[in-house]
Amino acid sequence: MASKERAGGGEETSLSEDPGVADASLVAHIGPGDRESLEMLYRRHGPSLLALLTRILDDPQMAEEVVQDTFMAVWNGARFDGRSRVRTWLVAIAIRQAGSRRRRRRFPLASHTPDLASEAPGPEDAAVVRLDVDRLVREISQLTRFQREVVLLAFAEQLTHPEIAEVLGVRVGTVKSRLHGAKTALKRNWEQGETE
Amino acid sequence: MTSIEHLDDETLITIIITNDAASRGAAFHIDQCSICRHELEVWRRISDLAQVSVASVPPAGAELDEQVFGLLGGPERQDAALPTRRPVFRYLDRRRRARWLISVPLAVVAIILAVTIGSGSTAPSDALVLATIRNSPAAAATLTHHFTSETVLRAPPGYVAIEYHDHGADSPHSNAFEITSTEIEPDGPRINPTTIVSDGSFVYLPCEPGWRSIGQKPCVAYPAQGGAPGSLADLRTAHGPVVRLGERKVDGVETTGYGVAVSVSAMVDTLIPSERSLSEYDNATLSDVHMKVWSDSRGLARELDLTWLERQPNLPALLHGSETEQLSYSKAPLRVSVPNRSTVTFVPNVTAAINLENQYQNELSACSRMHTVCNG
Numbered sequence: 361m362a363s364k365e366r367a368g369g370g371e372e373t374s375l376s377e378d379p380g381v382a383d384a385s386l387v388a389h390i391g392p393g394d395r396e397s398l399e400m401l402y403r404r405h406g407p408s409l410l411a412l413l414t415r416i417l418d419d420p421q422m423a424e425e426v427v428q429d430t431f432m433a434v435w436n437g438a439r440f441d442g443r444s445r446v447r448t449w450l451v452a453i454a455i456r457q458a459g460s461r462r463r464r465r466r467f468p469l470a471s472h473t474p475d476l477a478s479e480a481p482g483p484e485d486a487a488v489v490r491l492d493v494d495r496l497v498r499e500i501s502q503l504t505r506f507q508r509e510v511v512l513l514a515f516a517e518q519l520t521h522p523e524i525a526e527v528l529g530v531r532v533g534t535v536k537s538r539l540h541g542a543k544t545a546l547k548r549n550w551e552q553g554e555t556e
Numbered sequence: 557m558t559s560i561e562h563l564d565d566e567t568l569i570t571i572i573i574t575n576d577a578a579s580r581g582a583a584f585h586i587d588q589c590s591i592c593r594h595e596l597e598v599w600r601r602i603s604d605l606a607q608v609s610v611a612s613v614p615p616a617g618a619e620l621d622e623q624v625f626g627l628l629g630g631p632e633r634q635d636a637a638l639p640t641r642r643p644v645f646r647y648l649d650r651r652r653r654a655r656w657l658i659s660v661p662l663a664v665v666a667i668i669l670a671v672t673i674g675s676g677s678t679a680p681s682d683a684l685v686l687a688t689i690r691n692s693p694a695a696a697a698t699l700t701h702h703f704t705s706e707t708v709l710r711a712p713p714g715y716v717a718i719e720y721h722d723h724g725a726d727s728p729h730s731n732a733f734e735i736t737s738t739e740i741e742p743d744g745p746r747i748n749p750t751t752i753v754s755d756g757s758f759v760y761l762p763c764e765p766g767w768r769s770i771g772q773k774p775c776v777a778y779p780a781q782g783g784a785p786g787s788l789a790d791l792r793t794a795h796g797p798v799v800r801l802g803e804r805k806v807d808g809v810e811t812t813g814y815g816v817a818v819s820v821s822a823m824v825d826t827l828i829p830s831e832r833s834l835s836e837y838d839n840a841t842l843s844d845v846h847m848k849v850w851s852d853s854r855g856l857a858r859e860l861d862l863t864w865l866e867r868q869p870n871l872p873a874l875l876h877g878s879e880t881e882q883l884s885y886s887k888a889p890l891r892v893s894v895p896n897r898s899t900v901t902f903v904p905n906v907t908a909a910i911n912l913e914n915q916y917q918n919e920l921s922a923c924s925r926m927h928t929v930c931n932g
Binding site for chain 2: 408412
């Protein structure tokens, strides 16, 4: 976990070893073709982006594909204009790539109940997830994809309403409407659960 | 804003994300408006759902890394230090150490499996394994239990992971213990190790000469009613499903592994009220703890691997906790050195000790603000 001392040599060598390097600096270095910066950016954001996409898409395999597409797009020159955080920019690329993947597949996304045990590295790792989290994950997966999207962007990514609107390419009013719909649906589920 | 004009969803969500109602000018309204309080709780519950949902996604295998870099034709993956996040994730203070008086018993449990581990006979049933685990505290009651542990709390992007290195020993027989903890924040200020000891009657917090500034003696102690960090009692709350992990060597010793879970809520219920109030004080929410227990042929646990999820009340982020603990045992009695009683302020319970700590920290903050030196 310890970070390495910055060596006195060239800046490019030390860049990816320095955990304090800002995301924007990495993106700036990726432009001219610095693979180490891309690798660093991927290591910082790839895993959490994959987790977010897995839940939004409800499809682990497609989520992996979208993560690949996202970093491929970054490598191939997706432009970062500095108006948002790099993280928000990556999420926006990923959401667009996910839309593109869905259109290419030409069939609706499977709305399966996540099999956490089969996704985990081993059965022992699944146990802790099953204990408390399984039910919570199921509640989120019962929302529509649009509702899941805004809920996860709002709370897991902690984006503001305008940021969510920009990422999704919709109006702020639409974001509010979808969030309200998600809240109503979840409350309804909770009330039904209490009466059963 | 009147009580009729309720807070809108965007405001409520922002309050949850920023954990700050006051700066939104909404604290008073929420305090007065039951409808908005209810809506805030609904959104908070949804926030938990979202965070738990994402946090519980298992990490991708190395295959994804290879695929990404394979697509790019990039260099082969190299092991790199985990990236540090900004802003600095400083939710832990000295109070945290005290809270670990609850957490540590959970972490430093040992499991005695009085079954035919590694003997080649029929594997024990789940029920037998669980029953043995739950009854195991008594089996180690005469052994001094030594441990070292590394605990890491990981948070989502934007925060810094924090590590704890602990080592210590406890004697279930006498209830005495000694635990030394070091907190490590990458790039953060160096924090000296702290040692908490108990002679089985009282728990002594680290002595601090500055306590004189609040009119107290430099050391504080409270009755050791809750048991020692090395207590095995918490294993009584272990539950299934039991997962067989196979066999492997731990520190040169052949061991057999089982995966079980420890119920945090049941564990808290077993605490005495004064220590239970401590958990309410910090108000942290923990998932059940998943434990991998590696036990030797005598049934003594040699390694515990723990994972859990944790939500701190002052953080919008969900934390991933993990801990690896190495254990050894000896028949030698544990001897601890406690402060001279004339230097100790004795308080009735751990909550009172924490209140004193807060008073002291506030005093330090006030001194710092006034740019003055506070002497005892």
